[in-house]
Each structure stands twice: as structure tokens, then as C-alpha cells.
Amino acid sequence: MIRLALAAALSLLVAAKPQDNPWLVFEGGDGPGKGKHIVLLSGDEEYRSEETMPQLGKILSKHHGFKCTVLFAIDKTTGEINPNTTDNIPGMEALDKADLVIMALRFRNLPDDQMKHFVDYVESGRPIVGMRTSTHAFNFDKNPNSAYHKYTWTNKDKDYEKGFGRQVLGETWVNHHGKHGSQATRGVPAEGMKDHPILRGCDDIFGPTDVYTTNALHGDSKPILMGAVLEGMKPTDKPIEGPKNNPMMPIAWTKTYTGSAGKASKIFTTTMGASQDLLADGTRRMIVNAAYWCLGMEDKIPAKNNVDVVGEWAPTKFGFGAYKKGVKPQDLK
Numbered sequence: 001m002i003r004l005a006l007a008a009a010l011s012l013l014v015a016a017k018p019q020d021n022p023w024l025v026f027e028g029g030d031g032p033g034k035g036k037h038i039v040l041l042s043g044d045e046e047y048r049s050e051e052t053m054p055q056l057g058k059i060l061s062k063h064h065g066f067k068c069t070v071l072f073a074i075d076k077t078t079g080e081i082n083p084n085t086t087d088n089i090p091g092m093e094a095l096d097k098a099d100l101v102i103m104a105l106r107f108r109n110l111p112d113d114q115m116k117h118f119v120d121y122v123e124s125g126r127p128i129v130g131m132r133t134s135t136h137a138f139n140f141d142k143n144p145n146s147a148y149h150k151y152t153w154t155n156k157d158k159d160y161e162k163g164f165g166r167q168v169l170g171e172t173w174v175n176h177h178g179k180h181g182s183q184a185t186r187g188v189p190a191e192g193m194k195d196h197p198i199l200r201g202c203d204d205i206f207g208p209t210d211v212y213t214t215n216a217l218h219g220d221s222k223p224i225l226m227g228a229v230l231e232g233m234k235p236t237d238k239p240i241e242g243p244k245n246n247p248m249m250p251i252a253w254t255k256t257y258t259g260s261a262g263k264a265s266k267i268f269t270t271t272m273g274a275s276q277d278l279l280a281d282g283t284r285r286m287i288v289n290a291a292y293w294c295l296g297m298e299d300k301i302p303a304k305n306n307v308d309v310v311g312e313w314a315p316t317k318f319g320f321g322a323y324k325k326g327v328k329p330q331d332l333k
Helices: 002-015 049-062 092-097 112-124 132-136 163-169 275-279 281-294
Strands: 023-026 037-043 067-071 100-105 128-131 185-189 222-229 249-258 264-270
Touching: 023 049, 037 049, 037 092, 049 067, 049 100, 049 275, 049 281, 067 092, 092 112, 100 132, 100 281, 128 132, 128 163, 128 281, 132 163, 132 264, 163 249, 163 264, 185 249, 185 281, 264 281, 275 281
Parallel strands: 037 067, 037 100, 100 128, 128 264
Antiparallel strands: 023 067, 185 222, 222 249, 249 264
16 A cells, blocks of 8 residues: 555656646746736637647747746646637646736636636736637636626627626627738838837737738727728738728727726736737837736836747748647747
């Protein structure tokens, strides 16, 4: 019996090795973010957040000192990253001690024991950076007994209408405004916002993904960046003429959300954020600056924050079913 107990204990120790965990941790070090912990949540079927979030984690860790934990949608059978697995993101307990969440989720249907960590974080008043499809991060329609069904993007309850996206981030999914796959996006500072700390040094905010439609943004949302719909898919393409750009849709805004703890959290939302959007220095810089702003560190944002890509990074073009098969989190270390 003693030998069996020792063997079981040793097996648990082996299983707990960091290299076996279905997530990534970049420990950080010296820099303005030293001592702060950012959790990056990936899980969308189309825009390759499983490639974006590890690179963002590396940038924030290496250049800025933040400890970064990156979580993924994981196939329960293979242990591989599979963004089509909507009901499993291991490691959500990392949120319990996080200082900031950066999220790029779409239509997730997480079990209550995972979702609880996220909801506790949101309600605590800690800050959030929401990217692209996070406006429609959750869909519990196939799980009506979920304790967190109200987070669903189409929720009809008047006290939490249109779910997490609308209530916390400022908007839910509405529609494509530009033509998906053929009209790219150029960021244009909203009136009076060119000197906003989040836009500091962001001279080339561009992305091949299209502008999303937004209705009147919720709560105290303040647009800081508008989206020019371009004629084509290149940064040099001109904005199209006509009503699509008159007026332009907001593609980045700030907001607050007051949860059950009674503390107002700082929120930054952008409908940009697909993997190839972050090939533009200005788009990456906006996300990094937003992390500083959300953490109350805007006075530490320099004229041009370092957002150099760490290692080799050639993100996959957005598209359903286009994710790289057979990849485990530790393969991305």
C-alpha cells in the first residue's frame, strides 16, 4: 500500500511538470510590468487567436516585464489546441490572481467550473482588454442549464441584455460592415482622441479583417478609433467612397463596468485583433498600450512602446478550419 501511495504521488508530480500543462507561462522580468500578471484567453474558430495570444504574451513578457499566462481551447481527447472545442479552456483558475485579462473568444460554451473563474474576475472590478469576436464571446444556448446563461451574446433578459459583450465590453455581434475577406480596415483616431494614451505611437493601425458594424455603444463607452473601410486588402488601398465611411464605425473604445464587488473596472474593446491584424506595428502597439492603460499605467507609456515580434512569427490567414492541426501549447513556447 505504501509503495502504491508513493507511486501515485510521484505520478502526480510528473503530471504537474510545467511542460505538460495545456497552457503557456512566460515569467516576465524587469520592465514596467514587473510584478503584474496578465492572463490571455484564446478560443475562436476563425481569427487565429491561438497564434496571436502566445505572441502577445511573449511581447508583453520580454519587452515589458509582465508575467503572462496563455490559455487555449483544448481537445479533451488529444490535448491539442483545437479552437473548434468550445467547451474546454483548461487553467481558468489562473484568473483568480490575474491583474489583467486580454481575451479573444468566440461563442464559447464553457462548463460552470471553468466559467466561474472568469465571472468572478469580471465581477471583481479588474480590467479587461477585449479583442475582435470577444463581443460575442459566449453562447450557452445549447446549455440552457448553465449558471452563466445570461452571458450569451443574444441574451434577452432586460437586466443583462445581449450578454457579456454588450454589458461588459460595450457591444455584441451585429454584422460585418466592410466586405469580409475583400475590404480591409484602417484605424482613424476619433475626433479629439489622437493624443489618447492608447493611441500613442500608433501610426499604422491596419488589419486585413473587415470593420464590424456597431450600434449605439453601451454605457459610458467612448470611441477612440474609427474604422475606414478600404477598397481592397492592402494598407495602401484608399477608403471607399459613400455611406460605409460616412460616418465610420467605431473599432476601438474605452468603457467602465461595475460588477457585484462595486468597483468600476477599466475596459478596452477593439473589433480588430485577428492574427494578421497584428502584423502591423501600430495595431500591436495599440493592444500593448491598452494593457498599460487598463492597469492604470498610462503614465509609463513611452512615445513608441516596444512591440517587436519575439522570434519568428508568420500568422495564419483567418478562416474557418484553417488552424494548424496537431499543435500542443508547449510547442509554441
